[in-house]
Amino acid sequence: MRALTAALGNPQDAFRCVLIAGTNGKGSVAALLSSMMPEAGLYTSPHLVRLNERIRIGDREISDEDLKKVFEAVRAAASTTGDLLYPPTYFELVTAMAFLYFRDRVKFAILEVGLGGRLDATNVVEQDVSVITSIGMDHQQFLGETIEDIAKEKAGIIKGAEPVVVGPAADLPVVREKAGSRLIVATKTDYDRYAGLKPRLIGPHQIENIAVAIRTAECLGIAESDIVRGINTAEWPGRLERIGRFLLDGAHNVPAAEALAAFLKESYPEGVWIIFGAMADKQFEEMISILKPHARQFVFTRTQSGRAKDPVELQALIPESQATMSVTEAIQTAVRHAPADTTILICGSLYLIGEARPILRTC
Numbered sequence: 001m002r003a004l005t006a007a008l009g010n011p012q013d014a015f016r017c018v019l020i021a022g023t024n025g026k027g028s029v030a031a032l033l034s035s036m037m038p039e040a041g042l043y044t045s046p047h048l049v050r051l052n053e054r055i056r057i058g059d060r061e062i063s064d065e066d067l068k069k070v071f072e073a074v075r076a077a078a079s080t081t082g083d084l085l086y087p088p089t090y091f092e093l094v095t096a097m098a099f100l101y102f103r104d105r106v107k108f109a110i111l112e113v114g115l116g117g118r119l120d121a122t123n124v125v126e127q128d129v130s131v132i133t134s135i136g137m138d139h140q141q142f143l144g145e146t147i148e149d150i151a152k153e154k155a156g157i158i159k160g161a162e163p164v165v166v167g168p169a170a171d172l173p174v175v176r177e178k179a180g181s182r183l184i185v186a187t188k189t190d191y192d193r194y195a196g197l198k199p200r201l202i203g204p205h206q207i208e209n210i211a212v213a214i215r216t217a218e219c220l221g222i223a224e225s226d227i228v229r230g231i232n233t234a235e236w237p238g239r240l241e242r243i244g245r246f247l248l249d250g251a252h253n254v255p256a257a258e259a260l261a262a263f264l265k266e267s268y269p270e271g272v273w274i275i276f277g278a279m280a281d282k283q284f285e286e287m288i289s290i291l292k293p294h295a296r297q298f299v300f301t302r303t304q305s306g307r308a309k310d311p312v313e314l315q316a317l318i319p320e321s322q323a324t325m326s327v328t329e330a331i332q333t334a335v336r337h338a339p340a341d342t343t344i345l346i347c348g349s350l351y352l353i354g355e356a357r358p359i360l361r362t363c
Helices: 002-007 026-036 064-080 090-103 147-157 173-182 188-192 205-219 224-233 254-267 284-294 311-315 327-337 350-361
Strands: 016-021 041-043 055-057 108-112 129-132 164-166 183-185 239-243 246-249 272-276 295-300 344-347
Touching (some): 002 064, 016 147, 026 108, 026 205, 090 108, 164 173, 188 205, 205 224, 239 350, 254 284, 254 344, 272 284, 272 327, 284 295, 295 311, 295 327, 327 350, 344 350
Parallel strands (some): 016 108, 016 129, 246 344, 272 344
Antiparallel strands (some): 041 055
């Protein structure tokens, strides 16, 4: 990644930035900061429907024309430099494209880490603030089999002198050791310090994300009025998003399923119908077990991704459930059979949410 960005003239050095790592919550924190700083660049992943979603300035996605221009520029650099150890991965290409797009357009960018931190493609920047939202078990095949191993990888974004803002679930020994006296642990108290907060992001877990965003914004010198406005206007599609009778949440690992279950217990004590699909490399059995007490019925399905778990195998975990072979069929099944006053939750994968949203928008 350093060789690729060098071949492009190191566009990541042309703007200041904040770098956000974490198992869950990093996208929400990025969205909150973007809402506070609408002229800043915003780089997130994955996208739900279009690649353009990943590269934005405020809520303005990169155009198809500009996307093509930066892709061609990055591809040309990758093909002409002799310093690459291997052809750049998809994520490395898109990250370089984001840096190139932001170079002449923004003075500041909000960057979300893709996977881990230490070896992530985004970790070639020198950020003003390092953020680690949470640390939980996910991507163990890449990051390690223990919380300590995963924490070490995520703490790998921490550089030399910048403030390090973490959520309570990321306040771990390896992070504290790497951050030293620069560590700032965000708590609900930080949320409570601000009057007039009416966030659109719902769920008790979002209070922690908002607190992380607040402490990060304070490190950046963002005005209190902009912080409050940003919190009250920020939206993050596919994260407890309501569309008609449907509730969409991209919970795709055990900590996210636990947060979703806590929300369901508080907000839907009567239970919901659940359309669930997951990638085969995820801890889907444990996720289903966590959500089961809140499910009046499961409808299992799969996305078009080759990594998707077979819904028939998922159905075997809950014999009284239903299995469908497409997201469209799952939605039709739930609409046909769920009582009219019942909320239908779609969850288990951001890929699932990405396929479901356009279908629901046309219903």
